[in-house]
Amino acid sequence: MLTLLEQIDKGTIWRSHGGIHPPELKALSNRTAIEKLPLAKQFILPIPQVGDTALLTITAGERVLKGQTLTAGTNFTHCPVHAPTSGTITAIKPMPSNHASGLPVLSCILIADGKDEAIETHTSEISKLDNQQILKKIQDAGIAGLGGAAFPTHIKLRPASDIELVIINGIECEPYITSDDRLMQEYSDEIISGIAIIERLLTPKRIIIAIEDNKPEAFEAMQHSLNRSELSSDKTRITSVPTKYPSGGEKQLIQILTGQEVPSGAIPAQLGMLVQNVGTAYAIQDAVINGQPLISRVVTVTGQNSEKPGNYWVPIGTQIDYVLQTNGFKGKLEQDKVIIGGPMMGHSLPDIAAPVLKGTNCILLPSSDEIAPEQPEMPCIRCGECAVACPALLLPQQLFWHAQAQEYDKAASFNLNDCIECGCCSYVCPSDIPLVEYYRVAKSALRTQLEEKKQADFAKQRFDARQQRLEDEKIARENKAKEAAERRKNNMTGTDKNAVAEAMARIKAKKAADASADTSSTTPAQDKKAQVAAAIARAKAKKSLSSEATAISADTTDVVDDKKAKINAAIARAKAKKAKQAASADSGLTSEPSNTVAVDDKKAKVAAAIARAKAKKQAQAGNGEHNQHTNAAVASEATASEFKVQTDVPQSAEEIKKARIAAAVAKARAKKAQIADSAESTRVDAVETDVEKESELNSQADVTQSPEEIKKARIAAAVAKAKAKKAQSTGSAESTESTESTESTQIDAAESSQQSSQTDVPQSAEEIKKARIAAAVAKAKAKKAHTSDNVETVQTVAATPSDVISQADAPQSPEEIKKARIAAAVAKAKAKKAHTSNNVETVQTDAATPSDVISQADAPQSPEDIKKARIAAAVAKAKAKAKAKAKLEEKE
């Protein structure tokens, strides 16, 4: 059994399947030597010619030299385009292509200047070059397969696997074409040296130069050249192949020379074989040795419509119509076809302005007699002639069947893609079916399908990636939000670090409470008594006001009385508060009223809103006496009359206003108080008993009858009130006294009156006014206290703001008073809130905390200190709230 190489050496030739023997008609063009075509004026250079992408290295309007590179590559597959002559690139725009479709492709338009100036080229010795340099030279020369497929040669010459057999294709099986024939006859030495370069690059075991037996001259010339060359005759042989179409096809040639079949979808390199055209070998030699880029090629111009059929060196980029013009085209462009390539595999050109390309080996200009007129297509008779003729061993009738039905998938399953479009089937078809055209359509449809499938997969990939990205972004966003929330929470607890300060305040409050509890040691019963007493005192004051409104003198005394009563009330309240703090120690009692507190408080608030509105109206109407409809009305009148008394004294308008506001507030409070109090029956009783005490107070107040003195007394009263409160909140010793009985408060009041007499001496009118305002506020507070004083806890809450105000009384400037009042109002609001939302325990402690803080702040009397104290109060309040919340949470 002989090995393949031995068989090759013996010159064994295998039979390939199918094939036809069409008339060769090569004699038309192979009789004359290759001529040079005169240089054209315009060249069209499609970019890129081979490969997909390229970068332009020139711009429109630039002058280029012959052989200058016009494109730069982006990857190693790039095959550059060169200027075929010197001239100017006038435009880069889409031009008709040398393609069956004639669709325009982007092209450089080169206007030749006729000088044909070339770039410098260097000849080089092959022996001094290494393989990489040779390949680089081949690539830079832009060499592509000149057999027709125009595949970049430098890629082919750098195979992944070892090449054992190199086949140089000099078959040229298609009718009419003689360019390779002439080239072999005239340039055999150059071709052989080109083959030597290929041999150097690939070092194959054997090189076969295959030439069809219808080219004896070429065969002979090549044989002589080979004998002269350095190529070893052991390795290289020239094989004559029997003429048959299409033995020039790559796969067919391999089969003929080796008997091996290239598998479907594979390339010859996988069998260790490589096929190169003789024209390519020539170009390689020209590029490597002479440094000439591939800018012209041999083109056969033939056909009966050609005046001078023959072979020509045609610069690549020359327009076909110029070739026809110089050659002498005898036909009519409208009627006669111009075919690029041979009659079997070529395509007719839709636009003859298209240029000659690297793969253009023949321009066929057949006359109408020469090519059989297109016959009408007849139905397939399934004779099977085509299957016999097919060199690729396909079943053309089946392919046709499916292609016609546009069942391209099924056509593909019959290996449509292995069809080399040689046209043998069409040639033998008795029904004149243009089978190859069907296959081309089917192939392009399959290609489109494949492309779409690829695009669909890519689109899906991108879609999925996008979805994933959106999902990730969403999750990231959510996490961020969560983190932010967490941070916020942390910050909140961070502010709650004030809880330390809060705790400190609480401890202080507790201590104070403990102290008071220790010292006072009052029983709950006493607390209640104290409260009752306070209530009585308050009721007294009101009664006296309402009943004795008619007489002015009485009024004045009433006012004094009222104030005293208020002082009493304040004292009583303070007492109550203290008692409450004490009571907080005894937890038993406090829990009882907790439910009623909230309800009453709410009611009180509602009532207050209504009453306030009423009070305003009344204030607007004037200070005159109205019919007394309700208790509330009585109270409001009382305050109104009181206000009147105050206004009687010479006073500035501004102060009157302030006073009025205070009065309105006070009225509202009064109303509230009465509405809330109406439920309590004990109050009524208390009022009766109080009358006596009232009279007592009156008698005390009677002593000072002059308006001035009254004023002073009032101031004194206010101061006394403040002092009393202070004393109660700070000093536990005093409070014990005050809490024991209402009598003691009276004593206190007496003391305060004494004090007032003392303070009488140095006081300006302004101060008096201020004091009055303060007094009004204090009154209002007192009434407020009444509103909810049926429950013990409320009193403590109300006491807190009153304390604040009592402190505010000390500084005498109007501004500070105002501020103090605002603070008081805020404090009140806080107290109320705390009251409604929290249970008794928390309210007590809360109220205690700010009051304590404030009581501590009482000592220094400078405005600055007061401010500080206020701030401290606000802070304390806030803390108290936070604490109350925390407590609630705990309970929940």
Add this chain to the structure above:
Amino acid sequence: MSGIVIAIVVLTILALVFGVLLGFAAEKFKVEGNPLVEQVEALLPQTQCGQCGYPGCRPYAEAIANGDKINKCPPGGTATMEKIADLVGVDPEPLNATEEVQEKKVAFIREDECIGCTKCIQACPVDAILGSGKLMHTVITDYCTGCDLCVAPCPVDCIDMLPIEQTTKTWDWQLNAIPVKQVQEEPQC
């Protein structure tokens, strides 16, 4: 009599044996999900255009697997419809779209008019639009599926759907599509 008993016993045993076998097979070779969905989705053109009324190709594939009509995919065209009909085993139906809709198009942004609002970028299901806020946007033609979804959100209507131009690479060899020159019949002399 004993023959009947034997028959019953044998058949019962057989039934039990096969029952166990089938049960085992059902567990062992269990198929997760509906494989039909994957197959249908592979046939769909993945333009994610929503012309079928579903938010993407996969939801439509799922709908087809659940018995929805197969003719709702204009980008896929008749070929896709027929393939799905084959796969699902239903009769092919005429496509519910005109030829014009079936023409393959890609979006093109008239860049002079673009205000850079990024709305089209957000609308594009395959991230084929490039750009940034207040900067000009452009369509990556190779990535564009021609789904049309970016046209509606554009506040300045600067997006056109242009048919894809045929190149020598995509040419379909429809030789009769080559413009035919009118031949002047010359009188014979």
